[in-house]
Amino acid sequence: MKIGPLPIEPALGVAPMAGMTDTAFRRLVKRQGGCGLVVTEMVSSEGLVRGIDRTLEYAEYTEAERPVSIQIFGGDPAKMAAAAQIVEGMGANVVDINMGCPVPKISKHNAGCALMREPSHAASIVSAMVKAVKIPVTVKMRAGWNDKEINAPVLARMAEDAGAAAVTVHGRTAAQAYTGFSDWQLIVQGFVDDDHANPSDPAHVLAADCQKALAKESRYGSGHGGSVGPTGNELLPPGGQTGSADACLFAGKFQECTALRWC
Numbered sequence: 707m708k709i710g711p712l713p714i715e716p717a718l719g720v721a722p723m724a725g726m727t728d729t730a731f732r733r734l735v736k737r738q739g740g741c742g743l744v745v746t747e748m749v750s751s752e753g754l755v756r757g758i759d760r761t762l763e764y765a766e767y768t769e770a771e772r773p774v775s776i777q778i779f780g781g782d783p784a785k786m787a788a789a790a791q792i793v794e795g796m797g798a799n800v801v802d803i804n805m806g807c808p809v810p811k812i813s814k815h816n817a818g819c820a821l822m823r824e825p826s827h828a829a830s831i832v833s834a835m836v837k838a839v840k841i842p843v844t845v846k847m848r849a850g851w852n853d854k855e856i857n858a859p860v861l862a863r864m865a866e867d868a869g870a871a872a873v874t875v876h877g878r879t880a881a882q883a884y885t886g887f888s889d890w891q892l893i894v895q896g897f898v899d900d901d902h903a904n905p906s907d908p909a910h911v912l913a914a915d916c917q918k919a920l921a922k923e924s925r926y927g928s929g930h931g932g933s934v935g936p937t938g939n940e941l942l943p944p945g946g947q948t949g950s951a952d953a954c955l956f957a958g959k960f961q962e963c964t965a966l967r968w969c
């Protein structure tokens with residue numbers, strides 16, 4: 707799998723987790739092997755642009771962690787573009803945009819998942835960042851703001867059109883926060899319905915396998931921890947051996963990017 711020109715091998719990554727996925731944690735994960743991409747916890751674009759020490763610390767990584775994606779959050783296209791340039795200057799392989807954080811102190815500033823409520827504005831952030839840097843710009847979003855505003859498939863296409871190299875979907879809404887079920891059907895449908903998808907593309911194959919597995923698994927998902935099997939051929943029940951993973955990169959003509967499972 708590739709994100710832009712960047713090979714991600716294996717196509718399995720550590721999900722960004724604020725307060726958890728610091729450099730020490732990521733190195734521990736890398737040492738276990740089998741992790742193709744690590745993502746920092748979310749980092750404030752405002753803090754980066756202002757050069758705040760604490761913020762810069764959140765973005766620190768070591769060579770042992772490569773390839774590394776630095777996730778940033780913010781609501782202002784110009785500041786997000788400037789922050790992306792700082793991230794690129796720090797040597798990150800990828801810059802990821804947080805469009806999933808449900809926490810009010812982030813969303814009230816038009817950042818995190820609040821961006822999903824303003825898709826055109828969200829796309830303008832992607833576009834400004836893509837113009838500002840050479841490294842791939844990716845987006846992490848939720849299914850939508852709440853169960854009445856499920857727009858991940860629409861926003862994913864808008865992000866793609868704006869130049870995003872890949873999109874990750876956490877299949878819960880902001881209203882769900884971290885509770886309840888993650889909507890894997892939505893994620894899988896993202897692949898299957900993709901007009902651009904080549905049926906022999908691994909993402910498509912994975913999606914088709916997931917769909918079959920979902921059809922079989924009537925009790926799928928009891929909260930955190932549902933996961934696609936290591937080969938993508940089976941859907942493990944919650945608590946299955948590969949641990950948690952309900953976000954998935956989905957892409958059609960997103961270059962060669964196919965499917966990435968987060969653990």
Ligand SMILES: Cc1cc2nc3c(=O)[nH]c(=O)nc-3n(C[C@H](O)[C@H](O)[C@H](O)COP(=O)(O)O)c2cc1C
Nearest residue numbers: 721722723724747748846876930931950951952953
């Ligand atoms: C403690 C915690 C912190 C998280 N922080 C972030 C974050 O900074 N950025 C982000 O995009 N997602 C964040 N997430 C969401 C995860 O990356 C992931 O998408 C989500 O937990 C779905 O997987 P699960 O159902 O197995 O928990 C966080 C999740 C948890 C549990």
